Amino acid sequence: MYSPERRREYQKEYYHAHTEKLQVRAKEAHRNLRRRVIEMFGGKCVYCGFSDSRALQIDHKDGCGHAERKATSKASYRWYQDLLSNPQDSKTKYQLLCANCNFIKRHTHNEVPGPKSRC
């Protein structure tokens, strides 16, 4: 007979017995999701065209992304799912930048946390 407690117990035992395999699987799922998000945004920095995904970042066009992330406190996996669920909306709010262009944009628009920050 089904019991929620027994099911939780089984899941706990399964997790402990297969921790490494499950962590590898979770990392792959996260990597695939990130790849899909990067593809959705065109696969390259909109400022300079850099396309190495290791240094690509999703930028909030209006700036102050860290404030939004702090307010919603979403894990990146959940945030990526949200971005993919509504591509049109995502593309109006966000863009793909390489790390260099993103940091330069932050400084240019006073988005760096601190006393002079506009965020």
Ligand SMILES: [Zn+2]
């Ligand atoms: Zn760039």
